[in-house]
Amino acid sequence: xxxxxxxxxxxxxxxxxxxxxxxxxxxxxxxxxxxxxxxxxxxxxxxxxxxxxxxxxxxxxxxxxxxxxxxxxxxxxxxxxxxxxxxxxxxxxxxxxxxxxxxxxxxxxxxxxxxx
Amino acid sequence: xxxxxxxxxxxxxxxxxxxxxxxxxxxxxxxxxxxxxxxxxxxxxxxxxxxxxxxxxxxxxxxxxxxxxxxxxxxxxxxxxxxxxxxxxxxxxxxxxxxxxxxxxxxxxxxxxx
Numbered sequence: 202x203x204x205x206x207x208x209x210x211x212x213x214x215x216x217x218x219x220x221x222x223x224x225x226x227x228x229x230x231x232x233x234x235x236x237x238x239x240x241x242x243x244x245x246x247x248x249x250x251x252x253x254x255x256x257x258x259x260x261x262x263x264x265x266x267x268x269x270x271x272x273x274x275x276x277x278x279x280x281x282x283x284x285x286x287x288x289x290x291x292x293x294x295x296x297x298x299x300x301x302x303x304x305x306x307x308x309x310x311x312x313x314x315x316x317x
Numbered sequence: 318x319x320x321x322x323x324x325x326x327x328x329x330x331x332x333x334x335x336x337x338x339x340x341x342x343x344x345x346x347x348x349x350x351x352x353x354x355x356x357x358x359x360x361x362x363x364x365x366x367x368x369x370x371x372x373x374x375x376x377x378x379x380x381x382x383x384x385x386x387x388x389x390x391x392x393x394x395x396x397x398x399x400x401x402x403x404x405x406x407x408x409x410x411x412x413x414x415x416x417x418x419x420x421x422x423x424x425x426x427x428x429x430x431x
């Protein structure tokens with residue numbers, strides 16, 4: 202399985218600020234995803250990070266709030282913009298091995314954000 | 318879109334007993350069904366998965382069964398140990414144009430009592 206590194210691992214942020222989370226994979230992967238896990242909750246897909254094109258966002262998530270970059274096949278960033286306490290969550294980068302339909306999904310360690 | 322229901326939300330068992338967690342899904346085109354284990358403060362880790370052309374898969378103390386007709390699948394853990402205590406998530410992938418993402422259940426908190 203791929204080794205996925207995320208940073209920061211945790212941060213405390215002030216309301217109204219923005220924070221960028223980085224995700225680095227040790228091998229080239231086709232599919233990269235960003236998930237959110239609110240405290241005590243399940244995992245919700247934010248968007249699929251597409252290399253060389255705009256990310257594909259799920260219902261309820263918009264580019265202005267969660268801009269995503271994917272400059273190459275091993276790296277992606279997620280920015281949480283204009284944060285409010287409701288954005289306090291764990292944000293997880295994930296990658297799919299193999300092709301999208303048959304590959305297994307692996308997660309990074311997550312970035313735990315607390316917004317005051 | 319896909320709807321995944323997971324039960325129970327919490328489960329306590331005595332060490333050595335078996336634990337069963339069940340998930341149902343709505344889209345009959347779904348074709349991949351993984352289970353993840355998430356220990357406190359850690360990332361979800363894939364523990365077992367099953368594809369739609371298989372009815373059962375086993376890996377040591379863990380097994381998953383799939384009933385495509387009824388659209389449900391289950392995780393079975395036998396001879397439970399305290400280190401099995403964690404939150405378990407089922408997930409479903411539905412094939413379709415550009416549809417590679419997983420939809421997760423709400424999770425089951427398993428507590429194994431020594």
